[in-house]
Amino acid sequence: MVERRPLWTFFTHAVLLLGLVVTIFPIYVALVASSHDTTTLIAGVPMTFGTHFFDNYARVILEGTAAPGAAPVGPMLINSAVMALGIAVGKIVISILSAFAVVYFRFPLRMVCFWLIFATLMLPVEVRILPTYEVIADLSMLNTHVGLIVPLIASATATFLFRQFFMTVPNELVEAARIDGAGPLRFFKDVLLPLSRTNMAALFVILFLYGWNQYLWPLLVTTDESMYTIVMGIKRMIAVGDDVVEWNLAMAAAILAMLPPVAVVVIMQRLFVKGLVEVEK
Amino acid sequence: MYSLNAYRGMQFYGVLLLLPAAILLITFAYLPTANTLINSLYIPSFRGEPRTFVGLENYQDLLSDTTFWQVARNNFLYALGTIPTSIALALGMALLVNARLPGRGMVRMAYFTPTILPMIAAANIWMFFYAPQIGLFNKLLSIVGISGINWLGDPNVALSSVIVMSVWKEAGFFMIFYLAALQSMAPELKEAADLEGTSRWSFFWRVTFPLLMPTTLFVLINALINAVRVVDHLFILTKGGPNNATNLLLYYVYENAFSFFDRTYAATITVVILLVLALVATLKFTVLDRRTHYQ
Numbered sequence: 001m002v003e004r005r006p007l008w009t010f011f012t013h014a015v016l017l018l019g020l021v022v023t024i025f026p027i028y029v030a031l032v033a034s035s036h037d038t039t040t041l042i043a044g045v046p047m048t049f050g051t052h053f054f055d056n057y058a059r060v061i062l063e064g065t066a067a068p069g070a071a072p073v074g075p076m077l078i079n080s081a082v083m084a085l086g087i088a089v090g091k092i093v094i095s096i097l098s099a100f101a102v103v104y105f106r107f108p109l110r111m112v113c114f115w116l117i118f119a120t121l122m123l124p125v126e127v128r129i130l131p132t133y134e135v136i137a138d139l140s141m142l143n144t145h146v147g148l149i150v151p152l153i154a155s156a157t158a159t160f161l162f163r164q165f166f167m168t169v170p171n172e173l174v175e176a177a178r179i180d181g182a183g184p185l186r187f188f189k190d191v192l193l194p195l196s197r198t199n200m201a202a203l204f205v206i207l208f209l210y211g212w213n214q215y216l217w218p219l220l221v222t223t224d225e226s227m228y229t230i231v232m233g234i235k236r237m238i239a240v241g242d243d244v245v246e247w248n249l250a251m252a253a254a255i256l257a258m259l260p261p262v263a264v265v266v267i268m269q270r271l272f273v274k275g276l277v278e279v280e281k
Numbered sequence: 282m283y284s285l286n287a288y289r290g291m292q293f294y295g296v297l298l299l300l301p302a303a304i305l306l307i308t309f310a311y312l313p314t315a316n317t318l319i320n321s322l323y324i325p326s327f328r329g330e331p332r333t334f335v336g337l338e339n340y341q342d343l344l345s346d347t348t349f350w351q352v353a354r355n356n357f358l359y360a361l362g363t364i365p366t367s368i369a370l371a372l373g374m375a376l377l378v379n380a381r382l383p384g385r386g387m388v389r390m391a392y393f394t395p396t397i398l399p400m401i402a403a404a405n406i407w408m409f410f411y412a413p414q415i416g417l418f419n420k421l422l423s424i425v426g427i428s429g430i431n432w433l434g435d436p437n438v439a440l441s442s443v444i445v446m447s448v449w450k451e452a453g454f455f456m457i458f459y460l461a462a463l464q465s466m467a468p469e470l471k472e473a474a475d476l477e478g479t480s481r482w483s484f485f486w487r488v489t490f491p492l493l494m495p496t497t498l499f500v501l502i503n504a505l506i507n508a509v510r511v512v513d514h515l516f517i518l519t520k521g522g523p524n525n526a527t528n529l530l531l532y533y534v535y536e537n538a539f540s541f542f543d544r545t546y547a548a549t550i551t552v553v554i555l556l557v558l559a560l561v562a563t564l565k566f567t568v569l570d571r572r573t574h575y576q
Binding site: 008012013016019020024029030041044095097100102106107108116117120121122123128130132134135150151154155156184185209213216230231235247250253257262272274 | 299308397547
């Protein structure tokens with residue numbers, strides 16, 4: 001009865017399409033722009049594809065733009081991948097261990113540790129970026145992958161989510177494991193880890209996007225061209241002062257910067273949405 | 282609450298497991314934060330002389346800094362412009378793509394794409410829309426005879442332009458959380474409502490919306506934090522201009538530290554941002570902890 005309302009169906013489909021246009025059109029524009037030469041784009045973006053698609057991508061990956069300091073983006077893609085994977089994996093490992101400790105063990109100063117961890121929820125890296133930079137400089141970790149990755153791992157969000165999840169694991173499982181003679185590490189490996197699979201997947205996707213899309217942090221920590229990330233590369237391509245911006249190449253770089261995160265989301269889509277339901281609780 | 286302590290006898294294990302996180306947090310979160318607090322009480326060194334302790338003078342300067350107040354006001358308007366719109370759009374999109382329709386997976390993916398795109402890349406693309414001469418918006422407007430809106434250069438319009446772009450970028454991210462919550466809702470609810478002939482409208486307001494309340498709060502907190510945390514797009518779109526019309530708190534910190542080389546003043550503004558975040562965190566722990574009765 002409620003389902004058969006052609007006007008309603010028409011309305012929702014129209015809104016849906018409008019939404020599609022709004023979300024996808026800018027990306028279409030970028031794709032089109034990346035297929036023209038620089039001079040065509042000075043007059044504005046045409047609405048149809050040009051003939052320089054493959055030239056542009058080959059140039060941007062292997063050679064970079066003419067602007068000084070705008071290096072080829074091939075190595076930058078690798079740096080970004082290392083950074084994003086390092087952050088995602090590192091943070092998941094460290095967080096799941098500390099959540100395990102906080103929920104299942106009792107030791108002196110446990111509550112102090114607990115609050116020390118969770119107080120960092122309100123200290124996002126971006127905000128304390130300047131003093132964190134000074135720490136990294138003192139440890140002479142500028143221009144290293146470790147310097148790019150480690151400070152971004154230091155926050156409690158993931159620990160908090162794992163803790164919330166562990167609290168929902170029934171007590172009987174712990175008891176059963178103990179009666180069967182399983183020690184804490186065995187229980188962690190055989191019970192908690194398999195149970196946390198979807199959570200880890202959802203966190204992996206979110207953290208990978210987070211790491212991949214960083215701009216300010218790599219901007220501060222790297223001065224050596226061989227350590228630049230792709231997001232920095234895009235910015236450098238359009239910061240050319242009075243020269244003509246090579247928009248076609250900048251757009252090709254933007255599209256390239258989007259592909260790995262899209263791949264991660266597509267591959268993990270099912271686990272991702274399922275995991276979010278639990279992450280949020 | 283802590284009835285789960287199965288491994289009482291093994292203190293050593295627990296401490297060991299916590300060690301990596303503890304070292305990281307102390308080195309990269311607490312030390313820097315403490316440094317910020319200390320720095321905010323000094324003025325920077327000048328010609329090699331040691332820095333001078335000035336107590337709360339930086340904070341007094343801050344109170345009389347008109348740019349700071351403008352930036353704070355901008356940030357407030359930015360939050361007000363982005364958060365309710367993103368959340369409403371996210372919920373709308375989630376409801377749309379949760380329904381049965383052809384190519385549902387593709388549509389979901391499409392709605393999520395702006396989120397996947399790095400902020401810098403997104404801002405870059407939007408330059409094609411906003412650019413005064415060649416921008417698509419002005420080209421479209423010239424068809425209907427309106428000309429020459431300077432989307433990013435006019436102080437009255439620039440902040441709104443930045444807001445629109447941010448909403449475009451952020452709504453898809455929140456949609457995913459709503460979608461996940463909608464999928465975990467029991468289908469029996471809808472069936473029961475259909476049997477009773479409940480209209481869509483009242484089903485949404487009386488069943489769906491209240492059940493989504495925990496998600497809405499979660500999203501709201503994240504949106505609040507993002508409103509002070511994310512400033513990447515300013516580097517491309519406006520650089521805080523024209524005349525600070527789009528400058529946001531964190532960007533102002535960055536300007537003070539790296540353009541004006543006044544790191545202690547930057548530290549002072551950072552402390553203010555941290556206070557704002559502490560306020561948000563208090564909200565999180567008081568309101569979010571009370572939401573449990575929904576589940």
